[in-house]
Amino acid sequence: MNKNLISKYFLSSNENLVSLGLLFLRCIIGVILFMVGAGKVLGWFGGFGLSTTLQFYTKMGISTPLAYLSCFTEFIGGFLLIVGLFTRPAAIAVIVNMIVATIVMLPKGFIFGMADFPFTFLVIAVVILITGPKNFSLDFYFFKIDLNIE
Numbered sequence: 001m002n003k004n005l006i007s008k009y010f011l012s013s014n015e016n017l018v019s020l021g022l023l024f025l026r027c028i029i030g031v032i033l034f035m036v037g038a039g040k041v042l043g044w045f046g047g048f049g050l051s052t053t054l055q056f057y058t059k060m061g062i063s064t065p066l067a068y069l070s071c072f073t074e075f076i077g078g079f080l081l082i083v084g085l086f087t088r089p090a091a092i093a094v095i096v097n098m099i100v101a102t103i104v105m106l107p108k109g110f111i112f113g114m115a116d117f118p119f120t121f122l123v124i125a126v127v128i129l130i131t132g133p134k135n136f137s138l139d140f141y142f143f144k145i146d147l148n149i150e
Helices: 001-009 017-043 048-060 064-083 089-108 116-131 139-143
Strands: none
Touching: 017 048, 017 064, 017 089, 017 116, 048 064, 064 089, 089 116
């Protein structure tokens, strides 16, 4: 095997690999957010449904409008990230939602208090916001926008 080929594989990248990596990130965060959001909104995947979720948020001191916003951000935002449609606006909504979730969970502890979970999603959403959806997305298909800013 060619030594140059091995070093090229480990030390370089290309547009398709970056797009594939971002597709993977978008799908992982999107599927999890969609499932959690669908559980909160519709009671799917073992969730409690909207009325019970709203009661839980109210007990935590979160207003009803913000609770709705959080639930639907996860539900709709997760779906949009999966398919790569309006990816950057969806990422911004997820970022805001995960900042709040991290702050709410932080007093209980970062690792064992579960603040690490929304913080990880926050970081992934920031990466998606910075890079955009890339080639494997409906954004690219519908809008054919290449934002290579140099």
